[in-house]
Amino acid sequence: MYDQILALLDEKKYSELKNLLSEMNEADIAAVLKELPQEKLPLLYRILPKELAAEVFVNMDSDAQEFLIRAFSDNELREVLDELYVDDAVDIIEEMPATVVKRILMHTDPEVRKSINEILQYPEDSAGSIMTIEYVDLKKYMTVEDAFTRIRRTGVDKETIYICYVTDENRKLLGIVTVKDLLLSEKNAKIFEIMDTNIISANTLEDKEIVAEKFRKYDLLALPVVDQENRLVGIVTIDDAMDVLQDENTEDIEKMAAITPTDKPYLKMSVFETWKKRFPWLLLLMVSATFTGKIITHFEDALQSYVVLTAFIPMLMDTGGNCGGQSSVTIIRGLSLGDITFRDTFHVIWKEFRVAFLCGVTLALVNFGKMLLIDRVGVMVAAVVCVTMVLTIILAKFIGCTLPILAKRLHFDPAVMASPFITTIVDALSLLIYFRVASMILGI
Amino acid sequence: MYDQILALLDEKKYSELKNLLSEMNEADIAAVLKELPQEKLPLLYRILPKELAAEVFVNMDSDAQEFLIRAFSDNELREVLDELYVDDAVDIIEEMPATVVKRILMHTDPEVRKSINEILQYPEDSAGSIMTIEYVDLKKYMTVEDAFTRIRRTGVDKETIYICYVTDENRKLLGIVTVKDLLLSEKNAKIFEIMDTNIISANTLEDKEIVAEKFRKYDLLALPVVDQENRLVGIVTIDDAMDVLQDENTEDIEKMAAITPTDKPYLKMSVFETWKKRFPWLLLLMVSATFTGKIITHFEDALQSYVVLTAFIPMLMDTGGNCGGQSSVTIIRGLSLGDITFRDTFHVIWKEFRVAFLCGVTLALVNFGKMLLIDRVGVMVAAVVCVTMVLTIILAKFIGCTLPILAKRLHFDPAVMASPFITTIVDALSLLIYFRVASMILGI
Numbered sequence: 001m002y003d004q005i006l007a008l009l010d011e012k013k014y015s016e017l018k019n020l021l022s023e024m025n026e027a028d029i030a031a032v033l034k035e036l037p038q039e040k041l042p043l044l045y046r047i048l049p050k051e052l053a054a055e056v057f058v059n060m061d062s063d064a065q066e067f068l069i070r071a072f073s074d075n076e077l078r079e080v081l082d083e084l085y086v087d088d089a090v091d092i093i094e095e096m097p098a099t100v101v102k103r104i105l106m107h108t109d110p111e112v113r114k115s116i117n118e119i120l121q122y123p124e125d126s127a128g129s130i131m132t133i134e135y136v137d138l139k140k141y142m143t144v145e146d147a148f149t150r151i152r153r154t155g156v157d158k159e160t161i162y163i164c165y166v167t168d169e170n171r172k173l174l175g176i177v178t179v180k181d182l183l184l185s186e187k188n189a190k191i192f193e194i195m196d197t198n199i200i201s202a203n204t205l206e207d208k209e210i211v212a213e214k215f216r217k218y219d220l221l222a223l224p225v226v227d228q229e230n231r232l233v234g235i236v237t238i239d240d241a242m243d244v245l246q247d248e249n250t251e252d253i254e255k256m257a258a259i260t261p262t263d264k265p266y267l268k269m270s271v272f273e274t275w276k277k278r279f280p281w282l283l284l285l286m287v288s289a290t291f292t293g294k295i296i297t298h299f300e301d302a303l304q305s306y307v308v309l310t311a312f313i314p315m316l317m318d319t320g321g322n323c324g325g326q327s328s329v330t331i332i333r334g335l336s337l338g339d340i341t342f343r344d345t346f347h348v349i350w351k352e353f354r355v356a357f358l359c360g361v362t363l364a365l366v367n368f369g370k371m372l373l374i375d376r377v378g379v380m381v382a383a384v385v386c387v388t389m390v391l392t393i394i395l396a397k398f399i400g401c402t403l404p405i406l407a408k409r410l411h412f413d414p415a416v417m418a419s420p421f422i423t424t425i426v427d428a429l430s431l432l433i434y435f436r437v438a439s440m441i442l443g444i
Numbered sequence: 445m446y447d448q449i450l451a452l453l454d455e456k457k458y459s460e461l462k463n464l465l466s467e468m469n470e471a472d473i474a475a476v477l478k479e480l481p482q483e484k485l486p487l488l489y490r491i492l493p494k495e496l497a498a499e500v501f502v503n504m505d506s507d508a509q510e511f512l513i514r515a516f517s518d519n520e521l522r523e524v525l526d527e528l529y530v531d532d533a534v535d536i537i538e539e540m541p542a543t544v545v546k547r548i549l550m551h552t553d554p555e556v557r558k559s560i561n562e563i564l565q566y567p568e569d570s571a572g573s574i575m576t577i578e579y580v581d582l583k584k585y586m587t588v589e590d591a592f593t594r595i596r597r598t599g600v601d602k603e604t605i606y607i608c609y610v611t612d613e614n615r616k617l618l619g620i621v622t623v624k625d626l627l628l629s630e631k632n633a634k635i636f637e638i639m640d641t642n643i644i645s646a647n648t649l650e651d652k653e654i655v656a657e658k659f660r661k662y663d664l665l666a667l668p669v670v671d672q673e674n675r676l677v678g679i680v681t682i683d684d685a686m687d688v689l690q691d692e693n694t695e696d697i698e699k700m701a702a703i704t705p706t707d708k709p710y711l712k713m714s715v716f717e718t719w720k721k722r723f724p725w726l727l728l729l730m731v732s733a734t735f736t737g738k739i740i741t742h743f744e745d746a747l748q749s750y751v752v753l754t755a756f757i758p759m760l761m762d763t764g765g766n767c768g769g770q771s772s773v774t775i776i777r778g779l780s781l782g783d784i785t786f787r788d789t790f791h792v793i794w795k796e797f798r799v800a801f802l803c804g805v806t807l808a809l810v811n812f813g814k815m816l817l818i819d820r821v822g823v824m825v826a827a828v829v830c831v832t833m834v835l836t837i838i839l840a841k842f843i844g845c846t847l848p849i850l851a852k853r854l855h856f857d858p859a860v861m862a863s864p865f866i867t868t869i870v871d872a873l874s875l876l877i878y879f880r881v882a883s884m885i886l887g888i
Contacts, residue, residue: 257863310754340711
């Protein structure tokens with residue numbers, strides 16, 4: 001597809017190209033434009049039919065958008081801006097340098113500019129920052145027919161028309177009517193008779209992650225956003241909620257891997273930026289690992305007399321880390337999906353204890369056999385390693401399941417309590433257990 | 445809320461209870477029922493208005509559903525089943541034991557039963573398995589008015605009416621019309637004039653993860669599912685796509701923590717089931733860690749003469765593992781979001797190399813200072829540790845970024861190539877580097 005478009009462009013077969021592009025989906029065109037040499041962007045963009053062009057524009061990445069905006073004449077810029085939904089305009093503005101923002105705001109019409117500025121003022125992770133102001137509002141004494149007239153008249157510029165919001169003269173939200181309700185009701189039924197007053201809404205300052213979860217829990221297509229006085233100020237639509245959900249998942253995964261989360265795609269980050277997101281955690285973990293080293297130094301004499309013990313340190317530490325990691329990640333995910341709450345703490349600990357015991361004993365048995373038959377160490381040394389293994393696993397799983405819950409309780413992000421941290425803690429503890437067990441069994 | 449409901453139930457104030465519940469959302473009622481002692485379930489359920497009852501039923505977990513179905517009379521069962529969408533019925537059936545499934549199928553009407561059986565036959569992760577057959581279909585020569593009549597007549601039982609599908613006499617999909625298009629068109633416009641023929645669809649056998657990604661990429665509310673002959677067999681709605689997305693995220697996270705994924709919530713799994721999901725990976729990793737032990741044994745003599753080197757083994761292994769884990773998780777996520785593709789391999793390697801160099805040098809510098817000032821080891825020992833650190837980090841990040849891409853290329857799941865595996869590999873390699881550097885610098 002890409003080659004075909006490039007060929008048509010090079011051969012200047014613009015009308016053929018226009019026909020081809022008109023048949024394509026905006027997201028696919030944006031994907032092709034992404035591959036194109038930047039200097040060809042404005043030309044190809046101008047070939048697109050006007051409405052499609054704006055849709056493609058929304059789907060492009062911010063570098064390409066910036067390049068295009070700089071290439072646009074004032075008129076072209078105004079045309080694109082007119083076609084944008086306010087929430088998309090805000091998303092774009094948030095990524096642009098100040099000079100471009102200034103130019104964008106100069107060419108949007110004053111009312112939209114006001115809305116953009118309002119949305120820009122909401123905190124970054126709030127419902128307000130992801131909402132749009134383009135919704136259909138109805139009044140309670142309208143008939144179904146009036147409602148359809150209003151939808152037909154104003155609907156073309158709304159992000160969704162399927163969910164309509166009934167407000168009073170003070171913009172207070174009274175109820176919700178879906179187009180399905182409207183279609184299945186009598187023409188002269190009144191809106192207040194058919195509206196649903198059992199409203200699920202979000203506050204402008206509510207965390208966008210919680211907003212996204214509401215979409216999933218209640219199977220919503222759109223969610224009204226109200227201010228502190230319960231006045232309707234905007235709506236969040238499901239496409240944005242889905243993006244939030246995906247971003248939050250990425251953030252959690254990054255935190256679990258000891259990386260400071262970012263919403264920039266990997267390939268867009270500079271080397272220095274990537275380093276900045278990773279280095280502090282590595283440093284913290286490296287320094288923490290010092291304790292483990294200290295423990296080894298402390299038991300140097302014991303190691304000198306039983307050098308064979310050193311060989312099993314990595315295996316014990318890794319197994320402990322892996323066991324703790326499994327528990328912590330399971331619990332972190334359960335917490336974030338709402339499957340596990342603070343009330344379940346003892347239930348979780350008791351379960352992890354039994355799983356740990358089962359894992360510990362089975363792994364230790366395999367290991368015992370392997371040490372005797374393959375490594376050919378003495379029974380006592382094998383016993384030391386295997387007893388340590390069982391105890392380490394139980395401890396690792398206990399720490400792995402309690403730390404995330406504790407973090408959540410203290411209003412920290414549980415995701416930070418994932419494998420890297422658990423591993424560092426478990427490493428030190430497993431060595432302490434190891435040397436203690438060794439001194440008891442081997443008498444050193 | 446829960447206490448209030450329980451109190452009303454105990455005081456047998458059923459009509460008050462009914463009023464209270466009628467005002468609540470189905471998902472919230474289901475959440476309350478989950479907390480209730482199971483024997484009270486049927487009573488409370490029977491208090492609910494019929495239509496709400498079915499919606500609540502869909503939102504309950506499978507244990508409660510099973511309990512209720514067993515408590516239902518045949519008539520009650522039939523009533524609930526009549527209200528269910530086919531895809532929800534399939535979801536429920538998939539969780540039930542055979543005897544309950546038999547009873548459910550006996551009481552659904554023959555046509556629905558046929559559809560359920562068809563959907564049950566699609567592979568577990570396919571588009572077919574999550575679709576529903578309740579969509580609005582239109583014919584191309586209908587007028588807009590005809591279309592509205594059809595929607596009004598058949599729409600009440602459809603999962604979505606907002607996207608309608610235009611099919612020919614062989615059920616081949618010709619185009620898509622949204623209710624927005626219909627509302628904004630003239631009454632006597634023909635469907636074929638306004639339908640969108642640029643259709644994004646999925647094949648019945650397509651992976652449901654890819655289907656969910658299409659919703660995100662193209663901002664869809666519903667996606668038509670066609671069979672091999674391009675005949676429309678069902679649609680997937682966005683609520684199901686969102687659930688798939690969230691389930692896939694959970695699966696990826698579990699795989700990254702070396703756990704076999706499952707779609708059962710944590711608290712529902714038995715201890716033995718949990719063990720089965722975790723043990724094989726722990727065993728595999730434990731056995732792999734043997735190599736690390738072998739390396740230590742092999743260099744026993746060197747360690748004997750420089751026991752101080754042992755103390756830094758855990759720190760070097762942990763840092764290597766953390767660095768590799770950061771890279772692998774970043775790349776795995778990038779691959780699964782489509783930000784990174786196979787074509788980017790060299791770009792990724794070059795970037796990770798530079799990041800690794802930066803991380804390695806900065807961490808090594810801090811460590812060098814710390815070793816001289818706090819640990820008070822000799823300059824040469826500090827040099828050994830720090831050179832090893834730089835080399836290990838570069839290697840760890842190289843392995844961390846290439847293995848997931850390689851796995852994807854070989855059609856394995858990249859998520860498996862996360863921290864636990866990378867750590868195990870990096871452990872062994874970091875020791876090899878350590879002893880090699882030590883023998884070069886310290887001459888042992």
